[in-house]
Amino acid sequence: MFATQVYGDNGKMKEYHYTGPVEHRFSPYSFNGGTVLAVAGEDFAIVASDTRLSEGYSIHSRDSPKCYKLTDTTVIGCSGFHGDCLTLTEIIDARLKMYKHSNNKCMTSGAIAAMLSTILYGRRFFPYYVYNIIGGLDEEGKGAVYSFDPVGSYQRDTYKAGGSASAMLQPLLDNQIGFKNMEGVQHLPLSQEKAVQLVKDVFISAAERDVYTGDALRICIVTKDGIKEETVPLRKD
Amino acid sequence: MALANVLQSESVDFSNYGRKCRGFSSSLYETELGLESVGGDNLSFAVRTACSDGDGPERKIQFLHGTTTLAFKFQHGVIVAVDSRATAGAYIASQTVKKVIEINPYLLGTMAGGAADCSFWERLLARQCRVYELRNKERISVAAASKLLANMVYQYKGMGLSMGTMVCGWDKTGPGLYYVDSEGNRVCGDLFAVGSGSMYAYGIVDSGLKQKDLTVEEACDLGCRAIYQATYRDAYSGGQVNLYHVHSEGWNRVSQSDVLMLHQQYQNLTDQ
Numbered sequence: 001m002f003a004t005q006v007y008g009d010n011g012k013m014k015e016y017h018y019t020g021p022v023e024h025r026f027s028p029y030s031f032n033g034g035t036v037l038a039v040a041g042e043d044f045a046i047v048a049s050d051t052r053l054s055e056g057y058s059i060h061s062r063d064s065p066k067c068y069k070l071t072d073t074t075v076i077g078c079s080g081f082h083g084d085c086l087t088l089t090e091i092i093d094a095r096l097k098m099y100k101h102s103n104n105k106c107m108t109s110g111a112i113a114a115m116l117s118t119i120l121y122g123r124r125f126f127p128y129y130v131y132n133i134i135g136g137l138d139e140e141g142k143g144a145v146y147s148f149d150p151v152g153s154y155q156r157d158t159y160k161a162g163g164s165a166s167a168m169l170q171p172l173l174d175n176q177i178g179f180k181n182m183e184g185v186q187h188l189p190l191s192q193e194k195a196v197q198l199v200k201d202v203f204i205s206a207a208e209r210d211v212y213t214g215d216a217l218r219i220c221i222v223t224k225d226g227i228k229e230e231t232v233p234l235r236k237d
Numbered sequence: 238m239a240l241a242n243v244l245q246s247e248s249v250d251f252s253n254y255g256r257k258c259r260g261f262s263s264s265l266y267e268t269e270l271g272l273e274s275v276g277g278d279n280l281s282f283a284v285r286t287a288c289s290d291g292d293g294p295e296r297k298i299q300f301l302h303g304t305t306t307l308a309f310k311f312q313h314g315v316i317v318a319v320d321s322r323a324t325a326g327a328y329i330a331s332q333t334v335k336k337v338i339e340i341n342p343y344l345l346g347t348m349a350g351g352a353a354d355c356s357f358w359e360r361l362l363a364r365q366c367r368v369y370e371l372r373n374k375e376r377i378s379v380a381a382a383s384k385l386l387a388n389m390v391y392q393y394k395g396m397g398l399s400m401g402t403m404v405c406g407w408d409k410t411g412p413g414l415y416y417v418d419s420e421g422n423r424v425c426g427d428l429f430a431v432g433s434g435s436m437y438a439y440g441i442v443d444s445g446l447k448q449k450d451l452t453v454e455e456a457c458d459l460g461c462r463a464i465y466q467a468t469y470r471d472a473y474s475g476g477q478v479n480l481y482h483v484h485s486e487g488w489n490r491v492s493q494s495d496v497l498m499l500h501q502q503y504q505n506l507t508d509q
């Protein structure tokens with residue numbers, strides 16, 4: 001879908017005041033919205049995303065999840081420009097196969113993260129417009145979350161929100177999982193049930209206030225027994 | 238080019254797009270850690286459309302993006318102190334960024350500017366340093382390592398890389414400290430502070446270094462205090478203070494202190 005500069009880079013429509021001759025340039029990017037979230041626990045990881053695919057004022061699809069399964073222990077969530085999300089996940093799948101064939105083993109979550117960083121930086125001067133978050137289990141079986149920026153800078157976190165509602169979700173996670181700005185509170189480790197419930201609550205809040213988030217929530221829970229998927233409906237307006 | 242060569246060896250070549258399509262803007266919010274690229278931003282549209290006027294005031298104000306990193310030489314080596322905040326515009330993307338990159342057990346690099354630029358090129362530098370070691374059967378000097386880095390990024394001068402880094406280490410000639418950036422600067426010195434909070438940090442370190450012959454503990458406290466004061470006054474710096482000490486045996490991580498804790502600590506000291 002061609003997008004002109006009228007949309008601006010974050011998908012918000014610009015004012016329609018006539019200011020004089022306006023030159024429209026072809027932009028190779030478009031903003032398709034969506035929010036992704038990942039939480040790492042003691043022996044599990046959760047990657048969740050909404051399933052709305054939008055562009056400007058329209059919704060293209062209500063069933064377009066942004067979590068992609070990479071291996072039995074790793075799931076990636078990609079939001080931003082859907083075209084780049086699709087190509088990027090295809091490239092990662094191809095690289096995973098190549099690694100498996102050369103090294104006779106599956107890539108670990110940490111290795112996938114390091115590889116994704118170089119894949120993204122390879123396009124430093126024409127970036128993939130994708131905000132990635134990888135969730136999975138590390139070699140010791142502990143939950144791991146890796147968050148990226150569009151050109152490949154990454155770090156390991158305990159929890160991270162990315163995409164259009166990230167600025168709304170991240171402070172809530174900082175408070176509930178990171179216990180930030182809470183005094184005299186016991187730091188209890190996060191159980192899987194509590195984490196799943198928190199993710200659901202957090203997305204319900206995001207759907208209330210972010211136009212690009214809604215329709216349904218897809219949760220992928222990664223444990224040593226495999227990947228379980230759950231779908232929860234969200235506001236459709 | 239170095240970038241294409243490195244990535245080509247491991248994968249299908251997707252990196253050629255960058256050569257032809259350089260005109261396309263990356264006004265995406267890439268995580269910024271420090272300085273704005275001074276010498277002309279090649280990544281913007283050639284024609285300013287009316288639609289970009291909404292961002293006009295932001296683009297005209299050239300402010301340094303958030304970070305404070307500092308390093309100084311003293312009698313017993315080099316102290317490296319950094320904050321840990323990464324911002325994407327006005328949003329704090331992370332408070333726990335590792336801005337000191339461990340190139341090898343006796344060389345450290347700091348990160349300011351584009352996070353991806355710094356971590357990628359310094360990781361590449363680590364690879365080059367290892368190759369040097371294998372070829373020459375001896376450790377690389379700080380001067381040579383910083384020169385390698387400077388030459389690598391000089392090929393991309395003007396293309397929009399944003400990187401301001403200090404290469405710190407200990408080699409045959411003693412403690413080494415070089416400042417290298419994406420504009421092509423490479424300078425040797427005894428004290429550097431880089432980033433939006435650098436001015437505040439300079440003030441503290443300059444006054445502390447007047448007394449000659451600091452002990453290791455005094456120097457560490459000085460570095461920590463300088464970063465803390467910078468985070469206090471600079472909105473774009475914060476998080477934690479990561480402190481490293483480089484000595485003749487290599488580097489070691491001295492401490493990681495949350496700025497909030499430091500504030501209470503210094504507050505108690507002044508109250509006493």
